[in-house]
Amino acid sequence: MAVYGIDLGTTYSCIASIDQVGRAEVHRNSEGSDTTPSVIFFETPDNVVVGQYAKDSAVLKPGLVISRIKRDMGQDAPRTLHGKPYSPEEISAFVLRKLAKDAQVATGETVSDVVITVPAYFGAAERDATRKAGGVAGLNVIDIISEPIAAAITYGVLKPEQDCHILVYDLGGGTFDTTVMTLRGGNIEVVCTDGDHDLGGTNWDDTLVQYLADSFQQQHPDVSAPLDSDETEQDLRNIAEDLKKTLSTRIKHTARVMHEGRVTAVELTRAEFESLTQNLLERTLSITRRTVETARAKGVDSFQHLVLVGGLSRMPAVAEALQKEFGLTPQLQDPDLAVAKGAALYAFEETFRRLLSSGQQAEAEAMALEAGLSETQRRQIEGRTIKTVASRAFGIIATRGTQRQRYVAHLVHANDSLPASVTEGFATLDDNQATVAIRVMEQAGSAESDEVDDNTTIGEGELRIPPGKPKGFPIEVTFTLDASGLLHVTARENEKGRQLDLDIQIGGMSEEEVASSRASLSEIRVD
Known part of the structure; x- marks a missing residue:
């Protein structure tokens, strides 16, 4: 009985399941990548393309391409394509169908039962919309869980011999969360959470896009503004995303900006990039401080682990600022895939427990055998509890x-x-x-x-x-x-x-x- 974990992200998504030795395995898409851009290209009324090709098509046909739809979840914000309105749930369902389809090709098994992750700060409407997006995609959504919980499971901190407090800093493509969790005897309990679902990597991209456009305009004041053109703006967004990633490993990089037949080379150093986006990083630190203060009021005044989640947490400035603020060395491991892997582990454990509780012992044993679980691991799964908190009032x-x-x-x-x-x-x-x-x-x-x-x-x-x-x-x-919110x-x-x-x-x-x-x-x- 295969079950899957899905990280339905603002900018990138991925899907994972448990392999035959009990490890979480991410399934590559048909293009050979672990993650799939959460971009949808409505090529024709009867054909939708999801992923990298859709992202590339945004430059030429921006009016038919939808991205960042996760930020609209839970809202009445339909988009009209080819004369037909689509709700955020329906648009997200196309991403889910793409993930399920590619995983089915990779595993040879039908993808049906899934756990989908959401930002910890998602409220009831957004969580409900995510669950319904799974239903529209034809999936059976076992549960909706918060991304920090999934990440904590993946990081292997749920060990019976380790009792500790953990602070999760989750900076993804479109949302930001901080969560404090207590780990005791292999169980996990969320103490408090906070965040901003309109703050993420796309905000860093927006800043870079404006900088690139302004730099071009200064050198070519006689042509129209680059951001007046949908095609040029989309091209700048692709350049900005690449520039952001490059400056996480290099100290400077040069980008080529083209508009109306003109070309400008824009050099940007990591220090300049960090200065341009300092206000965004400070917003994440302010929320993190607020979360820590809430945790202190609830009796948690120290942390043994500081875990970084989300692709943008790779930026050197993030780790440096957090270490300076809290005196802990941040742990950064597999930030792009950790959430999907944790969701897969959770999906497996939750299904195993439900089978046992409903008297389906034979099915549970078959699951455990297929995953290569030891008797000790089975007992740990049976007894493990995960408790969380309301994200909002x-x-x-x-x-x-x-x-x-x-x-x-x-x-x-x-x-x-x-x-x-x-x-x-x-x-x-x-x-x-x-x-x-x-x-x-x-x-x-x-x-x-x-x-x-x-x-x-x-x-x-x-x-x-x-x-x-x-x-x-x-x-x-x-x-x-x-418990799912x-x-x-x-x-x-x-x-x-x-x-x-x-x-x-x-x-x-x-x-x-x-x-x-x-x-x-x-x-x-x-x-």
């Missing part, structure tokens, strides 16, 4: 005072332990009120606030009230956040043994829409 809009001032009453708070189930009582405002609007809100900024504008609506519904009830008629709202909300009124339940739809797509999209998009070829 969640609540509903309520009113207070005679002026009926609207505010957000949070039921679940950031860094509350998961799973969590919280019930609070509310009441109607008027006599004979027929319905109560339940509007589910999620913390939008870095800090919890009860101001409505500081939160984002992620779901809503309406609860009917029995006729003739006076104001103050009681209702109950329950928030249940599972997926949210379920129920509103109810109780009278004479009657109970009315209202499930709030979290996220943009219903399960019916997921099934419909899966059927319609299956007719589109993915290469």
Whole structure:
């Protein structure tokens, strides 16, 4: 029974599974690379290309190429291609289908059961959208787990003989997270997490693109601005990404910028690059300091490991700044593949435990035998626990005072332990009120606030009230956040043994829409 782990990244994605000696193995794509650019080229209405060719096509046909779609997950932000609107879930599903298709070719096995990773700071709507993207792709999503947890598993820190605290600094292509975890007896417990899902390697790219464009303009003031051309801008983005990577290993590099038949050579040193992007690095350090302070308030005041995750953490400036700030030598190992490998290990362990708990002993034994697990390893997997926390605060809009001032009453708070189930009582405002609007809100900024504008609506519904009830008629709202960070909300009124339940739809797509999209998009070829 093969199960797979998928790192669905902003800029690059990859897929892994467990080999016959119990190790996580990344499956190369049809182009021979471990990672696949998360770029989608809608070549025709019936054919979609994902990966490097799609990325290369962006220079010539930018209007038909989508990238960075991960930043739109959980939002109502459709893109129209060839006259047809596609939701972020549907666009992400094309990336997932490409990964699954290539893995199937590599292994000869059908890819069905998967675990998909998300940034630790992803909220309920983004996690739900990621799960539904898997459904649209025709995959059975076993679980959604946070990238730092997957990375921690890969780094091999989950050893029974090692009890420690670990700080994970995850700087990827489009998101940034910091997470503090406690490791005891092979178990992992997230203490707290923080981050910014609009901060990542693409921001460094944006800075370089602007610098290259300005340098060209200074030498050729008589031609149009390079960024006025979609084709030139896309070319600059490719140059910027290569320049960023090159300056992680070299102290200077020269890039050639071409626009309207003119050419400019732009030399940039690593020191100049670090100066240009110092404000971005400082933003990551500020979030990391905030995470460390939260951990201290929860009793964790020292760390034994500082783990770097994400391709951008290769930049020398990252390790230097973190070592200076926290006095620990950062551990950088396989940052591009660590998350997918950890997801594969988690997928295997979770499936093994579920088989045992459901009485499917023979199937579990077959899995263990195929992976070459020893009896000791089997016992470790059976007993291992992973506990995490809420990434943000969640609540509903309520009113207070005679002026009926609207505010957000949070039921679940950031860094509350998961799973969590919280019930609070509310009441109607008027006599004979027929319905109560339940509007589910999620913390939008870095800090919890009860101001409505500081939160984002992620779901809503309406609860009917029995006729003739006076104001103050009681209702109950329950928030249940599972260990994966997926949210379920129920509103109810109780009278004479009657109970009315209202499930709030979290996220943009219903399960019916997921099934419909899966059927319609299956007719589109993915290469």
